[in-house]
Amino acid sequence: GAGVSQSPRYKVAKRGQDVALRCDPISGHVSLFWYQQALGQGPEFLTYFQNEAQLDKSGLPSDRFFAERPEGSVSTLKIQRTQQEDSAVYLCASSGRTNTEAFFGQGTRLTVV
C-alpha cells in the first residue's frame, strides 16, 4: 500500500476486555515497530520485528501485551484484560532497513472504560 495502515482507528473497550490492533506495513518493509503514545507525550517503544522475528519486546509494559507478525508482513498487537491505564494511541511504524526513516501509521486510539 501507499503507507502504513492501522485498524481500527478508534477502539473503546470495557475494562477486562481483550483487544487486537492491526498494522499493515509498507509492502516490502523488513522492520516493524509498535509504539504507545499517551496524551501529551512522545511515542514510547513497545516492540520490534525484523521480518517475522520479534527481536525486542522490552517495551511491552506487562504480560498482558502480546505482538505477532507471523508471515513477516501484517502485525497484530493484542492486549488482554485491558485496564484504564492502557488507554493511549498505539502507533505502528515500518522501515526498509533498521535505523533509517521509519514511516508511521495514523495509530489506533484505544479508550478503556
Added chain:
Amino acid sequence: GESVGLHLPTLSVQEGDNSIINCAYSNSASDYFIWYKQESGKGPQFIIDIRSNMDKRQGQRVTVLLNKTVKHLSLQIAATQPGDSAVYFCAENRESGYSTLTFGKGTMLLVSP
C-alpha cells in the same frame, strides 16, 4: 513567546516568522537524529534527519542543527505557515546495529495568521 502548557511546551509565532524548536537528547551513544511533525489525529511524519558526523543539515524551509557537546538539537522553520502548526518531536537512535527510536517530549507550534 514560549510557554509551558499542561503537557507540552508551546511556541506561538506569527505567520511568516522563523521558528526555532529545541530538544535535548539523552544518550551520548546516539548518532542519528530525526525530527518528526505530528498533527492532531495523525501519526508522526518525518521532516528531516541528521547524522552525528554533521552539525547542520538543510531541507526545504527547515534546518536541523546538532551540538553533540551539549547533546542539543534544534529545528529551524523558515517563513512559518499556519500549516506548520503541529507537535514536533525529536528522536534519537543509533545508526549501526539494532536500536529503536527514543522520542523527546515534544513541542507544540502554534502559527497565527
